[in-house]
Amino acid sequence: MININDKCIKDKILSVAPDAAFDEAAIFTVTVPAEQYHRLAHCLRYDADMRFDYLLCMTGMDWGDALGVVNLLESTTHDQSLFLKTAVTDRENPEIPSVADIWETAILNEREVFDYFGIRFTGHPDMRRIFLRNDWVGYPLRKDYNADEALNPVRLANEELIDTTTVYEAVAGGKTEAHTRTVFEEGEYVVNIGPQHPATHGVLHFRVSLEGETVKKVDVNCGYIHRGIEKMCESLTYPQALGYTDRLDYLGAHQNRHALCMCIEEALGLEIPDRVKVIRTIMDELQRLSSHLLFWSCLCMDLGALTAFFYGFRDREKVLNMMEETTGGRLIQSYNVIGGVMNDIHPDLIKRIKEFIKYLPPMLKEYRDVFTGNVIAQQRMKDIGVLAKEMAVAFGVTGPSGRASGWACDVRKRKPYAAYDKVQFKEAVRTEGDSFARYLVRIEEIEQSLYILEQLADNIPAGDYAVKTKPVIKLPEGRFFKSVEASRGEFGVYIESRGDKNPYRIKFRSPCLPLVDVVDTLARGGKIADLIAIGGTLDYVVPDIDR
Amino acid sequence: MDVKIKSMKYDDFKDNEALEQLRAAGTNIIMGSLDKLIDWGRSNSLWPLTFATSCCGIEYMAVGAARYDFSRFGFEVTRASPRQADFIMVAGTIVHKMAPVLKRLYDQMAEPKYVIAMGACAISGGPFKDSYHVVKGVDTIIPVDVYMPGCPPRPEALLYALMQLQRKVKVEKFFGGVNRKEKRTK
Numbered sequence: 001m002i003n004i005n006d007k008c009i010k011d012k013i014l015s016v017a018p019d020a021a022f023d024e025a026a027i028f029t030v031t032v033p034a035e036q037y038h039r040l041a042h043c044l045r046y047d048a049d050m051r052f053d054y055l056l057c058m059t060g061m062d063w064g065d066a067l068g069v070v071n072l073l074e075s076t077t078h079d080q081s082l083f084l085k086t087a088v089t090d091r092e093n094p095e096i097p098s099v100a101d102i103w104e105t106a107i108l109n110e111r112e113v114f115d116y117f118g119i120r121f122t123g124h125p126d127m128r129r130i131f132l133r134n135d136w137v138g139y140p141l142r143k144d145y146n147a148d149e150a151l152n153p154v155r156l157a158n159e160e161l162i163d164t165t166t167v168y169e170a171v172a173g174g175k176t177e178a179h180t181r182t183v184f185e186e187g188e189y190v191v192n193i194g195p196q197h198p199a200t201h202g203v204l205h206f207r208v209s210l211e212g213e214t215v216k217k218v219d220v221n222c223g224y225i226h227r228g229i230e231k232m233c234e235s236l237t238y239p240q241a242l243g244y245t246d247r248l249d250y251l252g253a254h255q256n257r258h259a260l261c262m263c264i265e266e267a268l269g270l271e272i273p274d275r276v277k278v279i280r281t282i283m284d285e286l287q288r289l290s291s292h293l294l295f296w297s298c299l300c301m302d303l304g305a306l307t308a309f310f311y312g313f314r315d316r317e318k319v320l321n322m323m324e325e326t327t328g329g330r331l332i333q334s335y336n337v338i339g340g341v342m343n344d345i346h347p348d349l350i351k352r353i354k355e356f357i358k359y360l361p362p363m364l365k366e367y368r369d370v371f372t373g374n375v376i377a378q379q380r381m382k383d384i385g386v387l388a389k390e391m392a393v394a395f396g397v398t399g400p401s402g403r404a405s406g407w408a409c410d411v412r413k414r415k416p417y418a419a420y421d422k423v424q425f426k427e428a429v430r431t432e433g434d435s436f437a438r439y440l441v442r443i444e445e446i447e448q449s450l451y452i453l454e455q456l457a458d459n460i461p462a463g464d465y466a467v468k469t470k471p472v473i474k475l476p477e478g479r480f481f482k483s484v485e486a487s488r489g490e491f492g493v494y495i496e497s498r499g500d501k502n503p504y505r506i507k508f509r510s511p512c513l514p515l516v517d518v519v520d521t522l523a524r525g526g527k528i529a530d531l532i533a534i535g536g537t538l539d540y541v542v543p544d545i546d547r
Numbered sequence: 548m549d550v551k552i553k554s555m556k557y558d559d560f561k562d563n564e565a566l567e568q569l570r571a572a573g574t575n576i577i578m579g580s581l582d583k584l585i586d587w588g589r590s591n592s593l594w595p596l597t598f599a600t601s602c603c604g605i606e607y608m609a610v611g612a613a614r615y616d617f618s619r620f621g622f623e624v625t626r627a628s629p630r631q632a633d634f635i636m637v638a639g640t641i642v643h644k645m646a647p648v649l650k651r652l653y654d655q656m657a658e659p660k661y662v663i664a665m666g667a668c669a670i671s672g673g674p675f676k677d678s679y680h681v682v683k684g685v686d687t688i689i690p691v692d693v694y695m696p697g698c699p700p701r702p703e704a705l706l707y708a709l710m711q712l713q714r715k716v717k718v719e720k721f722f723g724g725v726n727r728k729e730k731r732t733k
Contacts, residue, residue, distance in 0.1 A: 132643075133643065140679050145679075154682050154688070155643065156647050157647060195645065195648050202600065202604070203600045223644045224600070224642065224645045225601055225645065227678050227680060228675075228678040228679050229678075235677075243674060244674070247601070250601065250602040298608075309612065313608070313612030313613065314614065316609075317612075330699075542600075543640075
């Protein structure tokens, strides 16, 4: 365990980046000029004392006078986190060195920053837009973005897909050269999967290059459900912004909202009653159950087992019933509010949870009988899409998919929040890293969620279900980050506040973006049919990717 | 907690002014009976396109599963190809990048075809109407037959919307009809 405030660490940083500035807030911040950014990033990643191998959240920023990025780094060996910040003042041609060669997850994240802010990353292998159309005018998350609809009307002409991309290379004398790189060669056999395809679980577009039946390359094209939530939040108050979190990953509605509520509460210094913490934990686990049951149903259906879909949905409806009684909503519940929950739990909730804990285990046995033990199912999943642990960390693949690769990344264990420090449960970790392991981890998590619910059902402390907050909530100036373990991985909220009643910048760290990022690595060299098994077991939700 | 749920009166359930107008028009007895037979068959075997963009899609799946089970009304044959589908349920937000794709899917469907706008986003942009990238209602792109409010609509609302579509199909005339009202004014 190292302490980042340690002088020797600071000296080390200063020796690589002499102009680095430090800010010892809640999370240690290092600000460097763009010229020293790449060198420092390399040092932070590979230095034995620091080893920041997990790029948790990359946020593009427009500070008005400067554009830049704020990276939240974490070390899986030393359990430390740090903000790495850099900025450039040139608004016409902003250029920042790319860190895509250090953290693989930066490839997609830097494309996102380019898309939103127009910051070009020198040395990045693929500088294309990712969410917006290629003919989009302007960079929407800049503060001076022109939202005139005449500039960007709804275009009904089909989008031209381009097979080339631009690479910006820094050359001597502070200049940049643009090169064209080919993504798909002329004569390469490219198949489109999506944006309208039942197996992509939403509107996701894969362009797959094939050699016979073998996958040579997968190019992900997102943005078919990009709603610009982050930009909209900037003009809303904090309680209003809560509403959008439910609609990011609707199968983790409670957990997403929980993250934003906790982030705001921590920034305000609000003390949350124990009762609220337990209620929130119960709701999070119910949500996880509903999500994993849906995962099971849909994966089986993708692999051709239609009966399983009906089994899974039958049991999922029971979870939805419980949630509906208390919150009033089946899918979008809007239950967490700043300082607590909307209303007290329904008197029957505990009774129903207890019934459900008895009900589900025999059903899980049935699941195993119909699907897990099935030879065809096993052959389609075992040794398919193997993800090594190092790759999982480098890509930031968290949640059940990361744990199937042997990375113990459960936020509930690493950074306990709500009532997770009071309950016992086993973190489901496997080492195989293949599709079957990802499947088994989720089945085990269903059992563990039941175990958590069992411990909490009779131990809900008395007290208020919410604390009073001011009618107008203003966050103090600063940077805040909070993450929770959502159904699919680490969901984080990054808020930069200037002391107003609305956030200056809010960024949602989506657990699903790394999941689609890794599809190319997993599917290469496999058969095209395996792509379905890989996508199914990664279990991404597309509106969470696109935000 | 006593919650009194007022259910919809059966007469209200059947009430739809637009359809009453269509029904008021008369028709030849033979042709009319043939039309009735065809419409009866068509309305009970409407095949939806498997199309969902976001949250509403999950409720759509739930309606397909055993508890709500829309196969009771003949909707269970969801088709992955627009060429084989009778109607498209726009379940979820449509954004700028998706708009041409939706238009293309609609164009690929064979006539007669119908559109249901499911949820606030499909109707007007809903909670995202201030966004720079959201289409403010799918009716700006394709014609909509049934609007279904909600965010997301409950499965019951979905079933109701599907039944409204069935009613609409049932008053259609392929062999032509006579407009009694216009005659009377002559």
